[in-house]
Amino acid sequence: MNTIAYIKEELKTFINENETPFNQKLLTEAINVSTKITDILNKGNIDLLKNAKKLIFYTVDQQEAELISFAKVEGIAWAKHSLTLELKLEWVQAIRRTLWHFIRIIDEEKDILKNRDEYYGMEKLFNEKIDQFLNTFFLSYSHYKDEMLHKQREVVEHLSVPIxxxxxxxxxxxxxxxxxxxxxxxxxxxxxxxxxxxxxxxxxxxxxxxxxxxxxxxxxxxxxxxxxxxxxxxxxxxxxxxxxxxxxxxxxxxxxxxxxxxxxxxxxxxxxx
The missing domain is CATH 3.30.750.24 (STAS domain)
Known part of the structure; x- marks a missing residue:
């Protein structure tokens, strides 16, 4: 097994076995979002902590199709419940920082990454997938909002033609x-x-x-x-x-x-x- 594949498995195992510190680290990285976790769950049935774990696993496993589908669903959910892009961006960046935080901990414990090429290769793979998630999310969010505005305008215009x-x-x-x-x-x-x-x-x-x-x-x-x-x-x-x-x-x-x-x-x- 190559180095990147090995650290993927180590990372998933580590997160599954250390769910509490993983969640705590996420919340400390996203101060504004952390105070709204419960509100977002109640308002849109969106479990941010569960979804963060899902995003990381799709990212490290390089499951592109699943990641894109997940991003589209998330975009619609956030637009539908009028959750702000500012909060989403803060949350995804917190997920990114948390991911690299635990990669560093695993590497310090097990000395997995032997050289810079391995590190930068992994950095490129993981960060590109997170960026892809963000881009797809924003497009899905914007498309849903545009459709809503179009439908609202259609209703208003029909009302403005009173026969x-x-x-x-x-x-x-x-x-x-x-x-x-x-x-x-x-x-x-x-x-x-x-x-x-x-x-x-x-x-x-x-x-x-x-x-x-x-x-x-x-x-x-x-x-x-x-x-x-x-x-x-x-x-x-x-x-x-x-x-x-x-x-x-x-x-x-x-x-x-x-x-x-x-x-x-x-x-x-x-x-x-």
Missing amino acids: IPIKQSISVLPLIGFIDSYRIKIIEEKVLNDIGESKIQILVIDLSGIAIMEMDVIDYFEKILAGISMMGCKAILTGLRPELVKKMVHAGIHFEQNAETRGTLQETLKNIL
Whole structure:
């Protein structure tokens, strides 16, 4: 058995037989985390001490597939329970220091590492795996957070497209704020679905709360009006502001084919009702 393989087995045996001093050393190396061990366990069912041992064993055994899978699961768990990256980084660095602390103790007792090449070779193997764990963890954590933000934004955007029924088959859609390429797609989905489900025959779209639209959004909006018309619904646009009208005119955009344009929402509703 070569030197690195021998010290791997010695290290695992030592940690298994000295679990209490191993845990104590970890906690002294991570002061901020040590005070939150119980909270993290209760909050996310994450056993930091058990997971530290697992990370070390995957590292010294060079079990790359298991280590990557473990890092992905850990990343999701920490993101899901809103545990900070700062705490995770402190904990993993404490694990790294603890690992080398016990390697030094074993080597002093048994004089295993005979030269620098053996030491640096082992250092490269072990530290690369811990770095790989950290990188995979951070990517998994970030991906989960990005997905959560995307879903939250989707919910918010759906809520910001309020189609209000004012009479059977007649509804109003007041649009306010900035409409970007993402939001216009939400508007399309919500409008066409509601027309189909609620059998809307007249949809009044009030644009008085929209000061400006980018050209790609205007083009997309024109297609939405065509879709509304194809579904047998009449679209009426109200509240078009001068700045928006000017931009449409200069760009050659015309809505007359698929929608009526009227003045204010109040006047339009008065005439319809």
